[in-house]
Amino acid sequence: MRRLVIPVAATLALALADCGNPDDIRDPTCSATTFNVDGRTFTTFGTSADGRKIDAFLQATLDLNAATVEIANGLTTTCAAIGTDLGLAASEYRPSTAGELPVAYTCRRVSTEVRAIIEAALPRGAALDVTIVPPVCRIDVSFAAQCAAQCTAQATVQVPTCMGELVAECTGSCSGSCAGTCEAGCTGTCSGTCTGTCMGTCTGQCSAGCSAMDSTGRCVGTCAGTCTGSCSANCMGSCAGSCSAGCMGSCRGQCRGTCSVQSSVRCDGTYDVQADAQCSAACEAQANARAVCTEPQITIGTRATVSPAALQRLNVLVTSLQRNYPRIVLNASRIDRVVRQSAPSFVASLNGVGTAAGNVGLSAVACVTRAGLVAADITNRFSASAQVTVEFSASVSVQGTAQ
Secondary structure, eight states, X not given: OOOOOOXXXXXXXXXXXXXXXXXXOSSTTOOTTXXXXXXXXXXXXXXXXXXXXXXXXXXXXXXXXXXXXXXXXXXXXXXXXXXXXXXXXXXXXXXXXXXXXXXXXXXHHHHHHHHHHHHHHSBBTOOOEEEEEOOOEEBOHHHHHHHHHHHHTOSXXXXXXXXXXXXXXXXXXXXXXXXXXXXTOBSSOEEEEEEEEEEEEEEEEESSOBSOBOTTSOEEEEESSEEEXXXXXXXXXXXXXXXXXXXXXXXXXXXXXXXXXEEEEEEESOEEOOSOHHHHHHXXXXXXXXXXXXOOEEEEEOOSOOOHHHHHHHHHHHHHHHHHHHHHHHHHHHIIIIIITTHHHHHHTHHHHHHHHHHHOHHHHHHHHHHHHHHHHHHHHHHHHHHHHHHHHHHHTOOBOBO
């Protein structure tokens, strides 16, 4: 996987060549009182055009930092939980290089163990059956517009155009997919719980009348009772979780499509903030850092024949993955929405922010410089977190090598 590298130090060196107004010495070192990273607060630099841009940039830095800390910590905790289920000791989590982040070395060790268990248990060429309904990450474009209005000192700013899909909280009929509860059946794929007959393939637990079971006791056929997992088509009853298409009756949840009764419309995808480069980049970063993602729906099992000696350990792994893997998939989606989409324009705006800081004074220069150092930490955290989600997914998808 290619890593995103942000040349923060070099960019700031150019951007901050002018040390600013020497008469402004309110806090030339930019102490924790002026720019508090852990507390996510800072002292405003005023209502001038330059001051507003600096404020927006500092807020975006704090928001992105908090989001990447939460993602990295969440991944570390989740990987450690899987490792505990698999019997790994805490002493096995060791950095391979000085300064390596816990998320990297913890998840690397667990990924290696997951891969080893699957390769040893499954026959050559076989893999786990993994069904994933990915998260829906919603970005509040109205927030981005309000941020841009404040940054540019305009009374209003046009609400950004959503280049992805609009997602709404829905309490009526939905023409597209429904994440929540589809009241009267789902003709598409139902992931979650189908309360009623599943005329397609039920992958998961079936309360009664399952036509086929896999080696782990999981239903992989039609289900005459309640299917908890995934119904590939025609859930004849209510679908709680996610309906990919053909939601009959009302959708109570998030609708991707046209909803007859909707609220809290947000954007799932890219969008364009109507403001100058610095304000646009800062406001997009703030909005993306506040993205709200739904829980993914995941079912895991295997139809392969597994030897009794390997089956018990494989079952422990599958149970742990069923419980914990959704959080890894969720954080992978957050990485894409929170950082990957924000970083290029955010980095490109550094020169303009540096110029604004030079116009405002020494304190602004010091705080923007500190924010640049925080941005370097954000980059390292993002790169490590993105890498482990790719590696972990590859381990879960690996094919067996047992004879």
